[in-house]
Amino acid sequence: MAVRRFRPSDVPDVNRLHRDVWWPERSPEGWRWLDDNPARRALDAPAGWVVEDADGGPAAFLGNFIQRFWIGDRPLYGATGFSVIVPPDQKGRSRDLIETFIRQPDCFARYTLNANARSSPLYQRFGMAPWPVRTHAxxxxxxxxxxxxxxxxxxxxxxxxxxxxxxxxxxxxxxxxxxxxxxxxxxxxxxxxxxxxxxxxxxxxxxxxxxxxxxxxxxxxxxxxxxxxxxxxxxxxxxxxxxxxxxxxxxxxxxxxxxxxxxxxxxxxxxxxxxxxxxxxxxxxxxxxxxxxxxxxxxxxxxxxxxxxxxxxxxxxxxxxxxxxWGHCHVAFEPDVEGAGDWRxxxxxxxxxxxxxxxxxxxxxxxxxxxxxxxxxxxxxxxx
Missing domain, CATH: 3.40.630.30 (Gcn5-related N-acetyltransferase (GNAT))
Incomplete structure (x- = not known):
């Protein structure tokens, strides 16, 4: 089953995934609002990814939120993953979703600041280090x-x-x-x-x-x-x-x-x-x-x-x-991004x-x- 970009037509099934794990669903207007994120549109980045089921519909999901950053007058872009939902029958597919998230281009950092206690150990396996060093937990x-x-x-x-x-x-x-x-x-x-x-x-x-x-x-x-x-x-x-x-x-x-x-x-x-x-x-x-x-x-x-x-x-x-x-904040920085180490x-x-x-x-x-x-x-x- 392939990993592909999240599409507007996926909203009902992705909301069902949220409902199945007791997480709040977004309205169709709310998903459109996320899609209209000016920083995401600047990169034409995916709003998320899904693992397809046998019919091509979403069987698992990872959201992708792009943020614009600045160092003085220099713009940079970072990506935070959200709502990683992998049902038991898709066990192991979190690796495919997180690897796809980590590999996306044009971002100085890929990170999560909102990992729960269950998922926290996963992120270091993908090269994401605890950040900030002293206060990540x-x-x-x-x-x-x-x-x-x-x-x-x-x-x-x-x-x-x-x-x-x-x-x-x-x-x-x-x-x-x-x-x-x-x-x-x-x-x-x-x-x-x-x-x-x-x-x-x-x-x-x-x-x-x-x-x-x-x-x-x-x-x-x-x-x-x-x-x-x-x-x-x-x-x-x-x-x-x-x-x-x-x-x-x-x-x-x-x-x-x-x-x-x-x-x-x-x-x-x-x-x-x-x-x-x-x-x-x-x-x-x-x-x-x-x-x-x-x-x-x-x-x-x-x-x-x-x-x-x-x-x-x-x-x-x-x-x-x-x-x-637990370490709820993890980040993978691109190498040699000057100033990234002072991110607060x-x-x-x-x-x-x-x-x-x-x-x-x-x-x-x-x-x-x-x-x-x-x-x-x-x-x-x-x-x-």
């Missing part, structure tokens, strides 16, 4: 509602013993309906405020120019790219976008999304991006403090940063709970912005059980 979280986190732990123990319980439990730990309203952002710390202008000539546009001018390898966070990212039709709410200002200048930004990993997990405010200029080292701490301040009003039980680099450690990390424990990724650089399960939309509870318009995934995991 670290996630940080800040607990907001300990009772909700403890209750979720009990539900996970129940479902581990009896997986069918996930279906009759339904969508647990939904926050009050008021949490779908914008939070009150008055009184945020240290010059932090919401961003409401993403035009090319905005203060954020000048922040992006200053970030590039530092000369370090950085993923494209231009206003145009963020406008495209935030237009994902499968988002149930617009991510929270905060910036830190010193006077009229933006010196840092944070992008966060309220998510619910599955039907028995508590709501989590996922930090999708966290970047600051070198000259304002206090910006990172101030932005995370602001997210923690807003989290209770959003109904979040915790705030989490799933990709960590050395520059966000320190006081921030000492107050956080360590999650992870955030979740934005990977697949989190479109693979994190957004909060289900609020619907009416039935008895003690929420009925959601999103899938309620629990149980088995795929390879990704």
């Amino acid at each position: 670290l996630k940080l979280s800040w607990i907001i509602n300990p009772a909700a986190c403890l209750y979720s732990r009990g539900l996970r123990a129940l479902v581990a013993r009896e997986p069918r319980a996930a279906r009759w439990l339904g969508e647990q730990l939904m926050p009050p309906r008021r949490a779908d309203r914008p939070p009150d952002t008055r009184g945020l710390p240290d010059g932090v405020s919401p961003l409401d202008n993403l035009s090319d000539a905005s203060p954020y546009g000048r922040f992006w120019a200053a970030l590039r001018d530092q000369g370090r390898l950085v993923a494209d966070r231009s206003p145009a790219m963020l406008r495209w990212r935030l237009s994902d039709p499968d988002l149930t709410a617009r991510p929270l976008h905060l910036v830190r200002r010193l006077g009229d200048e933006i010196t840092g930004h944070a992008l966060a999304l309220l998510s619910k990993g599955n039907s028995i997990e508590p709501p989590t405010l996922e930090i999708l991006d966290l970047k600051a200029l070198d000259r304002d080292r206090a910006a990172i701490t101030a932005l995370v403090a602001a997210l923690m301040q807003l989290a209770p009003a959003l109904g979040a039980a915790k705030v989490r940063l799933q990709v960590v680099t050395d520059d966000v450690l320190g006081d921030l990390a000492r107050k956080a709970r360590r999650e992870g424990g 990724p955030t979740p934005f650089d990977g697949d989190y912005s479109f693979c994190v399960r957004p909060m289900p939309r609020w619907t009416q509870p039935v008895g003690r059980r929420w009925v959601s318009d999103k899938a309620a995934p629990t149980g088995s995991e795929a390879v990704a």
